[in-house]
């Protein structure tokens with residue numbers, strides 16, 4: 105355990121170096137690549153937890169659960185808290201993970217009220233026009249941007265839409 109840490113550190117240092125584009129300093133060949141995989145397994149979790157967590161630049165289904173959590177905390181929260189708080193500072197003073205995930209931490213589409221599509225119309229725009237407009241004009245575009253996605257486009261049926269957070273029932 106004790107001597108595995110230098111190898112992990114070496115591997116980290118290497119990957120950091122690899123990210124910097126410095127063509128003038130050729131990478132130094134070392135023995136680390138072969139040593140790290142065999143030595144690392146038990147030390148890995150603590151070593152990577154103490155290193156600064158890498159924040160993904162965009163949402164992807166490929167991210168690990170941990171990376172998704174980091175992304176939510178570092179990217180989604182700072183992007184979305186001001187959006188909700190600008191609409192109602194008092195109601196959203198305690199804006200947090202729970203606002204979208206609920207107290208039991210469900211997926212948002214299991215926690216938030218489901219929306220209903222009748223034909224090609226979403227009933228919420230008639231039933232709850234104010235909140236729907238806020239969702240459409242503010243929440244959706246900001247969330248799509250923060251996720252690194254395009255907002256939903258009805259023409260192509262692609263992009264991040266109301267269904268990114270709400271379940272949508274087809275009637």
Ligand code: HEC
Nearest residue numbers: 169172173176177180181184200201203204205212268269
């Ligand atoms: C503005 C709404 C919103 C807030 C606030 C929010 N999330 Fe999320 N979160 C989502 C949405 C939407 C998804 C689902 C994205 C997808 O799968 O396409 C998600 C997914 C996740 C996932 C992945 C779940 C899985 O099963 O893969 C984790 C983990 C997560 N959020 C953690 C957090 C944490 C921790 C916080 C607070 C720091 C937080 N979220 C705050 C909207 C939110």
Ligand code: HEC
Nearest residue numbers: 203204217228232235236239240243244247265266268269
């Ligand atoms: C980033 C996630 C997210 C997206 C995208 C989103 N919503 Fe929401 N929506 C929420 C949250 C969070 C609430 C709950 C707010 C609260 O607790 O006050 C909510 C609440 C609502 C409500 C109130 C539900 C009720 O019964 O009180 C309606 C209606 C609604 N959204 C419609 C929409 C529509 C229409 C769209 C697409 C244009 C949309 N939402 C997109 C997160 C989202």
